[in-house]
Amino acid sequence: MEPRQLLIRAPVTLPAWIAGMLAAIAIAGCSEQPWNSPYPAWQAEQNILYSSFSERPKHLDPAQSYSSNEVVFTAQIYEPPLQYHFLKRPYQLEPLTAVKIPSPYYLDQAGRRLTDDTPAAEIAYSVYDIEIEPGIRYQPHPAFARDAEGRYLYHDLSGADLERINALADFAETGSRELVATDYVYQIKRLAHPRLHSPIFGLMSEYIDGLAEYAKTLKQADRQQQSRQAENLFLDLRDYPLSGVEVLDRYRYRVKIRGKYPQFLYWLAMPFFAPMPWEAERFYSQPGMSKRNITLDWYPVGTGPYMLTVNNPNRQMIMERNTNFHGERYPEQGEAGDIEAGLLADAGRPLPLIDKVIYSLEKENIPTWNKFLQGYYDASGVSSDSFDQAIQIGSGGDISLTPELQDKGIQLNTAVATSISYMGFNMLDPVVGGDSERARLLRQAIAIAMDYEELISIFANGRGIPAQGPLPPGIFGYREGQPGINPYVYDWTKHGPQRKPVAEAKRLLAAAGYPDGRDVETGKPLALYFDTTGGGPDDAARLNWIRKQFAKLDIQLQIRNTDYNRFQDKMLKGTAQIFQWGWNADYPDPENFLFLLYGNNGKVEHNGENAANYRNAEFDRLFERMKNMKNGPQRQEVIDRMVEILRHDAPWVFGFHPKQFVLYHNWYHNAKTNLMANNGLKYRRIDPQLREQQRRAWNQPVVWPLGVLVLLLALAMLPALIAYRRHEQQRVQAAQS
Amino acid sequence: MFAYVLRRALYAIPILVGVNLITFFLFFVVNTPDDMARMHLGMKRVTPDAIEKWKAERGYDRPLLYNAQADGSDRLTATIFFDKSVRLFGFDFGSSDAGRNIGADIKQRMWPSLAIAVPQFLVGLLVYVSFAMLLAFFRGSYLDISGVVLCVVLMSISGLFYIIAGQYVFSKLLHLFPVSGYEPGWLAWRFVLLPVVIGVIAGLGSSGRV
Numbered sequence: 032m033e034p035r036q037l038l039i040r041a042p043v044t045l046p047a048w049i050a051g052m053l054a055a056i057a058i059a060g061c062s063e064q065p066w067n068s069p070y071p072a073w074q075a076e077q078n079i080l081y082s083s084f085s086e087r088p089k090h091l092d093p094a095q096s097y098s099s100n101e102v103v104f105t106a107q108i109y110e111p112p113l114q115y116h117f118l119k120r121p122y123q124l125e126p127l128t129a130v131k132i133p134s135p136y137y138l139d140q141a142g143r144r145l146t147d148d149t150p151a152a153e154i155a156y157s158v159y160d161i162e163i164e165p166g167i168r169y170q171p172h173p174a175f176a177r178d179a180e181g182r183y184l185y186h187d188l189s190g191a192d193l194e195r196i197n198a199l200a201d202f203a204e205t206g207s208r209e210l211v212a213t214d215y216v217y218q219i220k221r222l223a224h225p226r227l228h229s230p231i232f233g234l235m236s237e238y239i240d241g242l243a244e245y246a247k248t249l250k251q252a253d254r255q256q257q258s259r260q261a262e263n264l265f266l267d268l269r270d271y272p273l274s275g276v277e278v279l280d281r282y283r284y285r286v287k288i289r290g291k292y293p294q295f296l297y298w299l300a301m302p303f304f305a306p307m308p309w310e311a312e313r314f315y316s317q318p319g320m321s322k323r324n325i326t327l328d329w330y331p332v333g334t335g336p337y338m339l340t341v342n343n344p345n346r347q348m349i350m351e352r353n354t355n356f357h358g359e360r361y362p363e364q365g366e367a368g369d370i371e372a373g374l375l376a377d378a379g380r381p382l383p384l385i386d387k388v389i390y391s392l393e394k395e396n397i398p399t400w401n402k403f404l405q406g407y408y409d410a411s412g413v414s415s416d417s418f419d420q421a422i423q424i425g426s427g428g429d430i431s432l433t434p435e436l437q438d439k440g441i442q443l444n445t446a447v448a449t450s451i452s453y454m455g456f457n458m459l460d461p462v463v464g465g466d467s468e469r470a471r472l473l474r475q476a477i478a479i480a481m482d483y484e485e486l487i488s489i490f491a492n493g494r495g496i497p498a499q500g501p502l503p504p505g506i507f508g509y510r511e512g513q514p515g516i517n518p519y520v521y522d523w524t525k526h527g528p529q530r531k532p533v534a535e536a537k538r539l540l541a542a543a544g545y546p547d548g549r550d551v552e553t554g555k556p557l558a559l560y561f562d563t564t565g566g567g568p569d570d571a572a573r574l575n576w577i578r579k580q581f582a583k584l585d586i587q588l589q590i591r592n593t594d595y596n597r598f599q600d601k602m603l604k605g606t607a608q609i610f611q612w613g614w615n616a617d618y619p620d621p622e623n624f625l626f627l628l629y630g631n632n633g634k635v636e637h638n639g640e641n642a643a644n645y646r647n648a649e650f651d652r653l654f655e656r657m658k659n660m661k662n663g664p665q666r667q668e669v670i671d672r673m674v675e676i677l678r679h680d681a682p683w684v685f686g687f688h689p690k691q692f693v694l695y696h697n698w699y700h701n702a703k704t705n706l707m708a709n710n711g712l713k714y715r716r717i718d719p720q721l722r723e724q725q726r727r728a729w730n731q732p733v734v735w736p737l738g739v740l741v742l743l744l745a746l747a748m749l750p751a752l753i754a755y756r757r758h759e760q761q762r763v764q765a766a767q768s
Numbered sequence: 769m770f771a772y773v774l775r776r777a778l779y780a781i782p783i784l785v786g787v788n789l790i791t792f793f794l795f796f797v798v799n800t801p802d803d804m805a806r807m808h809l810g811m812k813r814v815t816p817d818a819i820e821k822w823k824a825e826r827g828y829d830r831p832l833l834y835n836a837q838a839d840g841s842d843r844l845t846a847t848i849f850f851d852k853s854v855r856l857f858g859f860d861f862g863s864s865d866a867g868r869n870i871g872a873d874i875k876q877r878m879w880p881s882l883a884i885a886v887p888q889f890l891v892g893l894l895v896y897v898s899f900a901m902l903l904a905f906f907r908g909s910y911l912d913i914s915g916v917v918l919c920v921v922l923m924s925i926s927g928l929f930y931i932i933a934g935q936y937v938f939s940k941l942l943h944l945f946p947v948s949g950y951e952p953g954w955l956a957w958r959f960v961l962l963p964v965v966i967g968v969i970a971g972l973g974s975s976g977r978v
């Protein structure tokens with residue numbers, strides 16, 4: 032009897048439990064906040080922007096960081112001397128912490144001053160004197176904290192001092208100090224630091240005078256220091272002068288560049304050239320810090336409008352207004368149309384406009400998207416999973432939002448990215464490469480057969496435009512319309528560029544000596560190799576598609592699919608044949624794209640970024656000229672000639688320029704896309720009251736299905752109850768009889 | 769009982785050693801440190817010097833098993849094997865290649881996981897045992913058979929489906945729970961409840977009957 036008594040309770044548990052759950056929900060419902068809000072109730076109507084990150088950033092140290100998901104943070108915190116104007120197009124540099132944009136003067140080998148119009152070949156050095164604004168202060172940070180006598184509080188911490196410390200916020204005291212020119216010099220020195228991996232060290236050591244030797248000096252110094260003391264790992268770069276970079280006075284420093292390199296100014300707008308106070312390195316290099324994940328890679332120290340106050344890459348990262356920010360105002364001028372678009376409504380207002388930004392870890396696309404639709408994220412990209420829910424493409428190819436999104440007042444911004452995805456031929460390959468007419472015709476034929484219009488519509492949901500050359504729109508040198516088409520691949524019609532028919536490609540192929548895809552001399556079918564990496568189902572479909580493009584010309588395409596490392600290895604050794612590659616602009620200058628085909632950047636020979644190993648003497652000569660020219664008709668003419676050489680030689684099939692789609696809720700303002708500047712956060716504005724209203728309207732809880740669910744469960748229990756009754760009655764009857 | 773626990777604990781030792789050896793083989797022999805370096809340094813502007821530097825910093829430039837250049841006990845300890853694999857037995861996990869301390873990360877990340885796993889285990893135990901005993905009580909009747917059928921149906925559905933369906937119905941359609949997220953402290957229940965319920969239901973098929 033006893034155990035069965037207990038059993039009776041079992042069927043009751045589930046409904047009771049669900050009832051309890053309902054009660055709990057009802058309690059939650061008493062607060063006015065929507066039940067499904069992922070944020071605490073006190074945050075409603077606060078001036079907080081909500082965003083997400085899918086992968087934890089690897090480096091937030093400005094000497095090391097080079098990824099787009101890292102610059103989201105570093106660009107708001109670190110302030111290099113220059114920045115891009117937020118509204119003006121074409122992209123234009125303006126001073127950020129600098130007093131003005133530095134203009135270089137030139138020296139010859141003996142150090143004699145040259146006039147500004149000296150030909151580039153005679154210039155041995157360009158000297159940039161950079162002056163920064165006085166009075167800028169760093170964010171509050173424990174590295175600057177001092178006691179009454181001026182001694183640093185946290186520069187000689189012992190193991191015991193760190194016992195209770197788990198995050199940067201656990202240090203009780205903070206301090207600040209004025210930004211000085213030394214800090215900028217210190218950071219440039221860090222590019223050569225023996226224990227850091229700056230991705231631009233290789234490039235910069237070619238330009239900044241003495242940087243390559245400096246790296247050797249530091250390496251030796253580091254080794255000596257480590258042999259002396261194992262624990263304190265602070266390498267004070269102030270003790271080691273760098274010949275090409277010097278401090279002139281408190282607010283001025285000088286950078287000496289080898290030769291003429293006007294693009295250097297663009298680098299001065301990137302966090303690589305932001306200031307780094309020595310106190311920060313000293314502070315973070317103490318023993319026990321990295322064990323607690325308290326490093327410069329995780330807790331940046333800057334002068335910018337925001338500071339990173341919480342960094343828990345396993346859950347959330349929070350940026351808050353830097354209380355010491357030097358102040359900056361929203362620009363008063365923009366380009367035509369900005370006033371109408373409401374982008375100048377905040378003109379003259381002090382920045383930043385948002386108090387706090389909370390980035391939550393969101394590994395999956397679908398929850399991120401759903402939270403955006405519910406109003407819990409303020410902006411969103413469009414992933415291919417949710418593309419059909421968000422975008423509809425009209426019969427004329429015009430793009431608009433779906434009615435569901437339109438009803439919510441969501442806005443769409445599109446912009447062609449300043450990047451290119453292309454298919455490259457390894458020019459060292461005996462079949463597709465080289466300067467022979469035969470190989471050239473073969474490449475041209477393939478360029479026609481690769482129907483990128485189709486690729487864009489199938490694999491990118493129409494988000495992209497076919498490339499006519501190496502330069503994307505928005506970069507000087509790009510030409511629109513008829514003069515801009517690639518005449519080897521396209522014909523101009525009244526509907527715009529039209530890809531040449533496959534018959535034309537076949538004719539070229541026959542002229543190359545492969546009629547119907549067979550080698551005239553040997554009679555063997557032509558087989559080519561496509562080297563690639565990645566093996567997901569999406570990749571399989573894409574590879575199949577590429578194989579079909581070659582099959583149009585009766586060329587057999589073998590896919591050589593390996594892992595990422597083997598692929599990199601093939602590219603380095605030059606054993607790949609045809610490959611897919613891409614480039615994202617570092618700065619808005621044609622040099623940053625055309626250098627990808629400059630002979631002296633060959634991947635195999637020089638380990639450079641010229642993955643096709645293309646070399647053309649005329650192109651190289653023009654490149655060296657174009658590199659140092661000012662934007663203008665003359666430069667355009669040189670670029671036109673260079674692009675013509677590339678189109679004729681076809682070392683690349685110019686693939687496409689991807690298009691970015693970004694969605695914003697109607698409470699999100701000043702959302703102009705700036706593909707060059709990453710520090711746009713300070714200009715953004717939200718309307719938290721409107722957001723709260725909308726969130727409540729969109730997220731009314733629907734409770735009745737839960738009631739139905741409880742009822743259904745109770746019904747399901749009914750047969751059990753009846754069966755039990757019957758059983759008991761039988762027992763009673765059995766006992767009575 | 770004690771003998772059983774002891775035996776189990778002893779079994780664990782060769783298993784851990786074996787797992788350790790296999791992962792060592794996979795991570796450092798099949799996939800060389802050069803590969804790891806290139807993977808970490810990314811696509812743009814990576815030089816061979818940078819790869820060497822990356823390896824040296826993490827100790828991947830050392831010999832795998834035996835360091836002939838070192839003296840004394842260092843011959844065995846100044847190796848990748850000792851540094852990366854043997855240390856694990858002392859719960860010294862070192863730093864990840866991204867430079868974060870793994871021990872500290874585990875400490876931080878286990879709480880949300882436990883907040884779901886512990887209630888799910890306890891509630892699950894209660895529900896599964898009750899359910900199983902209920903079925904046993906009506907053994908042989910149509911209730912037993914329909915219970916088994918239900919279990920098999922629940923078992924045949926992928927766990928991922930419960931998660932996506934639960935998120936879709938309760939968070940997206942009914943607006944009852946947050947789609948995702950976490951909050952430490954007692955407010956965590958808002959984030960924990962749905963995964964626990966889903967976890968219990970998803971496990972009912974296999975645990976309720978077996």
